[in-house]
Amino acid sequence: MKIPPRCPQANAYAERFVHTVRSEVTDRMLIFGQRHLRTVLDEYAQHYNGRRPHRGQQLHPPQPDHPTADLTDERMKRRPVLGGLINERERAA
Template sequence: MHSTTRSNAIIERWIRTCRTELLDRTLILNQAHLLHALREYEDFYNQHRPHRALHAAAPQRSLPPPITKPHALEHLDIRRQDRLGGILHEYHHAA
């Protein structure tokens, strides 16, 4: 596969994902609003959104270490942070 063909496939996948996860669910008011939403989505996509091809890691963030002690699962405290008015959700372990 040529690098141009691969690049096209990657960007086409990103556009399709951005459209279904963000743009199809958002009423864009103007260009400034669109640019803000796209910047937020780009950060979410690269820093928080799990990707199957990366075994549920985000492209710019590695997976946390696996839980090796089953009893530790009872003490997990997961918090959700909404972005863009609740369209995007990020999940974090509470400190």
């Protein structure tokens, strides 16, 4: 099914993802060519699909590195993604 041009309401899911990528990544970085853009988008897609907390799963990521536990008393370590634009947290050793 073809979507009419200049009609973002016709594909709301794709438009929402494009808005999210723009606001979280491309509006905050200088992109130096197509290869750089693909690298940045690949890294963001890995974070977005695998490590980002999802509201539909009670803020648990779909592919956690380890079982989620109560972390209120534990020390956390920050791991930057995309040069620090996004931060993922994990238990400190």
